Amino acid sequence: MRIAFYAPLKSPDHPVPSGDRLMARQLIQALRLGGHQVDLASDLRSHCGNSENYAQYQEVTTIAAAEVARIAAQWRSDPPNLWFCYHPYYKSPDLIGPTLTQAFDIPYTTAESSYSCRRNLGLWAETQAEVLRGLKRAAVNICLTDRDQNGILAAAPTAQVAKLPPFIDPTPFAPAAGKGGLRFITVAMMRAGDKFESYRLLSDALRLLPVALDWRLTVIGDGAMQTETHALFAGLQPRIDWAGLCDRDTVAVLLQQAGLYLWPGYGEAYGLAYLEAQAAGLPVVAQDIAGVPEVVAHGVTGFLTPKDNATAFAAAILQLATDPVLRDRMAQAARHRVLNLHSLQSAATRLSEILSMVQR
DSSP: OEEEEEOSSSOTTOSSOOHHHHHHHHHHHHHHHTTOEEEEOOOOOOOOOOTTOHHHHHHHHHHHHHHHHHHHHHHTTOOOSEEEEEOOBTTBOOSSHHHHHHHHTOOEEEESOOOOGGGOSTHHHHHHHHHHHHHHHOSEEEESSHHHHHHHHHHOTTOOEEEOOOOBOOGGGOOOSSOOTTEEEEEOOOOTTHHHHHHHHHHHHHHTSOTTOOOEEEEEOOOTTHHHHHHHTTTTGGGEEEEESOOHHHHHHHHHTOSEEEOOOTTOSSOHHHHHHHHTTOOEEEESOTTGGGTOOBTTTEEEEOTTOHHHHHHHHHHHHHOHHHHHHHHHHHHHHHHHHSBHHHHHHHHHHHHHTTOO
């Protein structure tokens, strides 16, 4: 199939790294691995982060209309077989694809779309209406989590949905032998909101570990809240190695040197970093929250603790740090689960299965 790919939140060619950009790139890679031709249709960013900024949204819709005209002119003699929109949601609706696919009578698909009535506030009520338009029009809405699938069906009961597990390319993350359980690691940006709250709970849990436990934590990431994040670990600083922002190869090396992956996971849609850690043979300690259970199997590849409970989080760390047999069993299970359920190859196969049902 010839596929027109579009990511309204962040283009796969955007210069700033993020989970959204990585997943967009991985989806393109998986589609191409499945034998499809994938072309980036537009790099327009429709992000509206403020529910009252109508002027910004008007500017975006004007640019989107021009993009529709530009793409339509390109397609006039030879349109693609399908439009593939990654991650339309209330802050970044697809203002291009539904109009074009209706005009050219080609299938419209979404991946990782979401809908929540709680977001129908001010401008976002209009942007969510656009999202809902796409959900209803789509030949299929590919869902990476049960939470997203349930939200779509609650808003549009007749919408077509299909499940695709979150995935990564596990190749760079081969595990190293002989890891110790006292070298911890986490990978996360330092910004306000859920990320900062996750760092807060992590620092609280680490303070509850026995003083005699000789652990160290490597932290990969930086951001606008770097100073404040470092301050959360005051008194623990001799045990913390701040690695800063690292490229993917360096992340892979540092994961190989660690024994446990720690990240509470407030607000995580699922968390590709959890999959990378498990591909490297690291058991995970996280919270049973948001989309984390989609990628971490409690009691199998790690522990998921109750929300907002630093004591339970610390107890899970201590159990894995001091039980090498359990740690090794979970490490092997983590690697096996990523290779079999969350790999690029498995995603390519599943995507081709889904798209074969909507191809005209």
